[in-house]
Amino acid sequence: MCVNQSVCEMEQQNHFKQLLLQLNQQRAKGYLCDVIIVVENALFRAHKNVLAASSVYFKSLVPHDNLINLDTEMVSPSVFRQVLDFIYTGRLSSSDSVSDHSVSSLLTAASYLQLTELAALCRRKLKHNGQTPSSSNKLTTSPTPNGHTPGPLRLSSTPLRATPSHHNNHSGSRKGNLRNQRWGQEGRLREDLSEEEVFISGSRCASLSPSGGSRVNGLALGLDLSKRSPSGSTATEEVSPSSLPQSSSPHSSSVSPTPPTTAEPRENQRQLPNTSTDLLPRAPCKRPRPHREATNLGETGKALHKGLVKKPGAPGHEKLVRGDRVTPELEDGEVDGEENGQDQSEESGHSGSEGGGGGAGGKRNGNTNYIYRQPQPGFEPGVGDNLYVCIPCGKGFPSSEQLNAHVDTHTQDEIYIEEEEEEEEEGGGYLKDEDPDIYASRGVEPGADEPRHRCTVCSKTCKDAVSLREHEKSHWLNRPFPCNICGKLFTQRGTMTRHMRSHLGLKPFACEECGMRFTRQYRLAEHMRVHSGEKPYECQLCGGKFTQQRNLLSHLKMHTSPS
DNA sequence: CTGGGGAGGGGGCCC
DNA sequence: TGGGCCCCCTCCCCA
Numbered sequence: 095m096c097v098n099q100s101v102c103e104m105e106q107q108n109h110f111k112q113l114l115l116q117l118n119q120q121r122a123k124g125y126l127c128d129v130i131i132v133v134e135n136a137l138f139r140a141h142k143n144v145l146a147a148s149s150v151y152f153k154s155l156v157p158h159d160n161l162i163n164l165d166t167e168m169v170s171p172s173v174f175r176q177v178l179d180f181i182y183t184g185r186l187s188s189s190d191s192v193s194d195h196s197v198s199s200l201l202t203a204a205s206y207l208q209l210t211e212l213a214a215l216c217r218r219k220l221k222h223n224g225q226t227p228s229s230s231n232k233l234t235t236s237p238t239p240n241g242h243t244p245g246p247l248r249l250s251s252t253p254l255r256a257t258p259s260h261h262n263n264h265s266g267s268r269k270g271n272l273r274n275q276r277w278g279q280e281g282r283l284r285e286d287l288s289e290e291e292v293f294i295s296g297s298r299c300a301s302l303s304p305s306g307g308s309r310v311n312g313l314a315l316g317l318d319l320s321k322r323s324p325s326g327s328t329a330t331e332e333v334s335p336s337s338l339p340q341s342s343s344p345h346s347s348s349v350s351p352t353p354p355t356t357a358e359p360r361e362n363q364r365q366l367p368n369t370s371t372d373l374l375p376r377a378p379c380k381r382p383r384p385h386r387e388a389t390n391l392g393e394t395g396k397a398l399h400k401g402l403v404k405k406p407g408a409p410g411h412e413k414l415v416r417g418d419r420v421t422p423e424l425e426d427g428e429v430d431g432e433e434n435g436q437d438q439s440e441e442s443g444h445s446g447s448e449g450g451g452g453g454a455g456g457k458r459n460g461n462t463n464y465i466y467r468q469p470q471p472g473f474e475p476g477v478g479d480n481l482y483v484c485i486p487c488g489k490g491f492p493s494s495e496q497l498n499a500h501v502d503t504h505t506q507d508e509i510y511i512e513e514e515e516e517e518e519e520e521g522g523g524y525l526k527d528e529d530p531d532i533y534a535s536r537g538v539e540p541g542a543d544e545p546r547h548r549c550t551v552c553s554k555t556c557k558d559a560v561s562l563r564e565h566e567k568s569h570w571l572n573r574p575f576p577c578n579i580c581g582k583l584f585t586q587r588g589t590m591t592r593h594m595r596s597h598l599g600l601k602p603f604a605c606e607e608c609g610m611r612f613t614r615q616y617r618l619a620e621h622m623r624v625h626s627g628e629k630p631y632e633c634q635l636c637g638g639k640f641t642q643q644r645n646l647l648s649h650l651k652m653h654t655s656p657s
Numbered sequence: 658c659t660g661g662g663g664a665g666g667g668g669g670c671c672c
Numbered sequence: 673t674g675g676g677c678c679c680c681c682t683c684c685c686c687a
Contacts, residue, residue, distance in 0.1 A: 584669085588675090593668075596667070641663075645662065
């Protein structure tokens with residue numbers, strides 16, 4: 095046994111410290127993170143075990159949920175970041191920077207999350223500062239950490255189903271060297287998905303009390319983005335609809351509310367408190383900044399975007415491509431240093447992400463959030479080729495980088511719908527805006543004495559802005575379904591919904607052979623030919639056989655090309 | 658280095 | 673509303 099008791103204790107303490115340090119590092123990298131906490135527009139990745147060990151609230155939720163939505167009136171992203179830091183380090187960030195107000199916010203959050211230790215710490219801090227915790231920690235009346243006084247708690251509307259971030263262990267049972275390499279990369283990417291915090295859709299404020307089981311699925315989008323894997327390869331779990339928040343309002347004009355469908359057991363079915371447009375005008379909800387990283391919820395996501403890390407500040411064309419990975423925006427200086435130096439640095443020559451797209455690259459301080467605004471009657475979206483629409487103001491841009499450049503011009507404070515509507519009513523709408531991007535996107539030259547009101551889609555020149563808007567509506571009508579996350583417009587709702595799944599990293603269709611997951615069943619069927627060796631597509635010219643028709647077509651082009 | 662093949666992923670469109 | 677298919681882009685591997 096131990097001769098020197100003090101040494102033994104010391105070693106133990108180091109062990110704990112090292113363990114926590116490792117966990118925190120893993121959290122920073124997203125490694126083995128198995129739960130995502132949604133706070134307003136930010137996502138935080140974490141480990142269920144750690145959360146459960148720290149919070150009674152989380153303990154009650156994490157066994158059932160891979161996605162947990164927190165009441166934005168109780169905790170803001172920045173506060174939750176501190177909370178998470180505390181959970182993983184046992185320390186609060188520099189006390190010098192912790193104002194009474196932020197301590198109060200922390201206390202509110204700690205109480206909400208039933209983090210007794212943190213709450214006690216905050217109380218001591220407040221007491222030390224001469225404040226009475228009770229006066230600053232009235233959950234029902236205290237301002238939200240972002241400074242807004244919350245209105246009455248509102249339950250979100252229709253619960254949603256979503257494919258959970260089921261665990262998708264791709265590391266095993268790989269067949270074939272080539273596939274192994276590929277999946278190996280993918281596995282690495284998944285690890286890299288790290289960054290514990292990503293912005294998601296226009297998640298309006300879903301206000302749920304802990305007792306209400308703030309469950310979220312893939313995100314207050316008013317969409318059922320889930321699919322059921324025909325393979326049923328993941329654990330099936332049923333959530334009682336009675337435990338779910340009740341619908342309170344209709345949702346998006348472009349997205350039909352999804353009724354709570356629970357008759358069918360779904361894999362890790364989760365219910366998401368939907369949000370409602372009726373909250374928009376009052377609630378200080380923000381639209382998430384369109385980011386070039388698609389959110390990847392759970393392990394499913396192969397990376398969708400990567401522009402942020404790759405080219406800070408340098409926009410690139412956004413296109414979701416294989417190999418891209420989620421690089422969530424960090425908030426308030428969220429340190430992702432852990433990922434630096436890892437091999438997670440993606441090839442840099444790659445051009446970016448897709449509509450998810452856009453934001454100014456690089457790490458952000460994450461405050462560039464906006465009220466999410468559902469397209470509504472009178473909503474003036476981007477048109478034609480301007481597929482990237484700024485949701486708050488409705489301006490359309492041909493590329494996500496332009497959109498994000500524009501988004502950056504928005505004030506970082508919340509933009510209230512009313513204010514915006516007032517602006518529009520005051521005339522000119524966005525054309526009156528001084529944002530140069532608007533001129534660029536609208537074909538109006540800001541410096542010109544007599545701006546030309548030219549449609550960016552068909553180049554038609556209109557006599558004035560009003561005419562241009564009317565004209566552009568004709569284009570808009572062709573793409574009435576905007577993505578709530580990136581603003582990209584779609585011709586069909588189904589296409590948009592499918593697109594959303596890519597943002598959320600929802601890949602419900604799993605290959606029973608290798609565990610690879612797909613966003614579409616068709617892809618899975620196509621993929622299965624890899625395992626079966628079936629090559630149904632044969633070149634009539636050379637007899638070459640292909641597993642995919644597209645590759646046959648590509649092959650045929652080779653035959654027919656002049657060279 | 659280059660071209661071809663394999664394959665993942667996204668959007669459009671039809672049913 | 674979702675499935676299926678087509679087309680496209682892209683990446684990766686390999687010869």
